[in-house]
Amino acid sequence: MSPAIGGTLNRVDGRAKVRGDARYSAEVPLTGLVHAVLVNATVASGRITSIDTAEAERADGVLAVFTHRNLDPVASVPKLLPSLAGLAAPGQTFFPMQDDAVHYSGQPIAIVVADTVERADHAGTLIRVEYATTPAITLLDQARDEAYVPERIFGGLLPGHGSRGDVAKALAEAEVCVDATYRFAPNHHNPIEPSASTAVWEDVDRLTIYDSTQGPNATQFTVAALLGLPPISIRVVSHAVGGSFGSKAMIWHHPALAALAARQVGRPVRLALTREQMFTSCGHREEQEQRITIGAGADGRITALRHHKLSLTSRFDDWAEPSLQSPAVAYSSPHYEGTYHLIRGNTITPTFMRAPGEATGMFALECAMDELAERIGIDPLELRLRNYSETDPESGHPWSSTGLKECYQRASELFGWRDRESRPRREGQWLIGSGMASALYPVTQPVNPQRARARLYNDGTAVVEAGVSEFGTGVFTAMTQVAADALGLPVERVRFVGGSSDLPNVTAAVGSAGTSAVGSAVHIAATQLRDELIGRAVADAHSPLHGADPGAVAVQDGRMVLRDRPDVGETYADMMARTLTPDAEVLGTWTPPPQDAGYGVHTFGAQMAEVAVDADLGVVRVRRMVGVFAPGRVLNRKTAHSQLMGGMLWGLGQALMEATRMDPRSGRWANASLGDYLVAVNADAPDVVVDTIEVHDEVVNPLGMKGVGEIGVVGAAAAIANAVHHATGRRQYELPITLEKLL
């Protein structure tokens, strides 16, 4: 039996998904179900002076209309903490509909509940709202003088400022200096499934919520705090989630609002956000600007790095995606200084979006590196190699594992980097150029122990459970493989069950840590269960393994055998039948190492891209992308490949088209639809080559997994922008690179 880990098992949920059998949170059939629709503020700042719901209440099919005047208030709003912590994780510390204040456009101000979603939606338009508006800030340019340096950002997890050495002096003394400012349009996640919650009160203190979430437990804890109920009162179920990219990483208002409405109307309530509401209800990547200053010697060796970021946050929270984290350790630079600057604006609190921080921070750094290479007159890859850091430049600790040099090497071979001409090629109207970038993404560890349960039945089949949700990453498939290998069973005899807060607690699957968190717990649970069964066999006088050293027993295809005499042994099923055992079960716990365990922990990779730019029309076509990554242990080559490739194409979208446009006059997004917010489509996708470098990592977790969810994004946009420069001689300081910038 060859190991399942590292293979290409097809998605265990693939069949249900392509047949349309998979149940998403807005599809769970329930008797007596009614529909809630949110009504949103149309101004960005001010107060509701009157809200007339009479006509809406009279409309056909309407059961109730809630506003701040009649919705039950929430008990308390928990502190903003990334859901990786495994605790309550509200997307922002403001909860709407508690009073008449309006802080951002799109803020929920009313809920209409009706028998059909269309009737609820229509009744919502019959509500008459008047506002006393106050001036709003929705763009950086409106309030640059109000910028401040926050003490901490990112839910308090990271400092607002950091430094080592004396950057000012080092910059002054540097032989070469690159100083560039990069601007980033706001971005929205746009998963294909808009978020939805269906709330059912089975009793006054028993609530079930079907929720589209990256963390059923996070929803449970957050709603418990908001409603003032103990966690035992709340069960959160998430059968299938149609993508997230971070939009479902934190717990926004809709599950609690659905629960409040359901309690007040006494019926199960479904609240599904519309596509347009997805632009104002679950955060976004904030508008931002980053200034990078690199000081280097004439040989290109970096002596100083200064990195400042200015971004827009909400009125309530000091949120910035952590763009400075990876750039600070990407290269060995003795002197460093990084500072976040925030402006408070009339927006929902921004949030995680795929490769949060790195997608923008590494863009800035890697474009500046390209400029440095040009200034010094060396190959961009050579510049990276000269600045390669053998240790974590911040702590001085060794890397838990790297593979970065091998990634450069392999990417370079696959791409043909050595044949890159220093001057671009021309093919008819097309200017052809190529560019590269390094990719770094931190390995974040869950703060708390992770649990999974493994149960073996007496026919030799096993069910393994943990409260993780499947939002398209393939985690249920990978967990089936991990459990199968640890138990010594073929994958067909293992079923993984997740997607419920009733199951053993694991953190929300965020920060590329989902699979490793639950995978470690599953591995431990299944390994302990196997060991327990081996232990029983060697202790059983009737077993052929009686008296054997447990360490000398292995399990193959459900049969416990002596490692050096595979003919001696018996199956799990035989032993359990003989001993009249219906099943055996173990709860496994993985206690993650502390984040600072004496190692630098990052995932590394290298990205290369070739573009063709229409010399007259400015159109950029990405022709080829090569991404090589060292994500530690790869559980499933197929799903990992898809994640990495999807990440690279996501980077292509970031580079060339993704932008949400704010109209500062109204404080509203001007393109809140999938027709107007452009994401890359198949026709944009170039030839993409993905490869991985195996690195063995004993520090991060028992299986040595470092995660594949986000690293594929990192550096992709920078490689494209650098290729555009190579092709055209024009540096790109603003994303997305739309054609007018190249006319």
Place this chain on the structure above:
Amino acid sequence: MRPVSYSRAFDVGTAVGAVSADPESTFLAGGTTQIDLLRIYVEQPRRLIDINDLPLNRVEELPDGGLRLGGLARMSDVAEAPELVRRYPMVAESLLLGASPQLRNMATIAGNLLQRVRCGYFRDTEAACNKRVPGSGCSALDGINRGHAVLGTSDNCIATHPSDLAVALVALDAVVQTEGPGGARSIPIDDFFLLPGQTPEREHPLAHGELVTGIDLPPAPVAATSRYIKIRDRESYEFALASVAVAIAVDGGRITEVRLALGGVATKPWRARAAERELDGAPATTESFTRAAAAELAPAVSHGMNAFKIELARRTIVRALEQMTQREVAA
């Protein structure tokens, strides 16, 4: 959406009668524009008359050697009609470069010509928009207007006409056939699209309840050498930033006949008559093309974010003409 009643019509007379008798009713074809607008309350009819069963979905030969495209023929079917592909390739290309395969399978030819503008403020019922609410103002003039028009604009509206197909049709002098309460009529395509002027809410000369039954393409041998090129922000499923429909005949290095129209840059599908005048009889050189492009764009007016479109349109015209005349320039 607002509650709406729905019924199907099986013959043209019933369909026209039903809609013209009721000011709050409207035709429903493929629904790819209409249903979106109902859902966001931009259009609020009380009654939909589904016309998908009307026998108007064929591509037929006309006695004069032209082709008739049925008003209810689907974009995808028309794009594949062999005679259309052979005689009017730019029409087929304009269809295939529009929308997405799924949309093209639903969307009709008449619906395509009658689709509403993509201006974000038109679709946002909170925003001032003269086209949606006459007299309320135009939010796009100093707003997010990167996609907006630079030709044919007025102080009241600068929204771009979104159709690709219509651009090819105006280049060919197509004729729109209608059947209304007052009987049948033929409307030259250039008169079918109105400039916004003082009345941006009025986009067509159709009476309420007047049905587009078909579009006639007159015989045009020059159209056999024609093409449609479209410049956009992504490679599929996106409207034009600039597009050009061109049909051209060259003899002995001189242009003997040319049809040129622009999309993505004007408030109506834009027949480039100034450029055509420059090109007629001129040598088929980049210099002539550049001069023609400059002449066409001379009256262009931009509004901030869309300033680039003037230069983009010029260059796209030159590119299209070069591609048609100097085949070695790769597509």
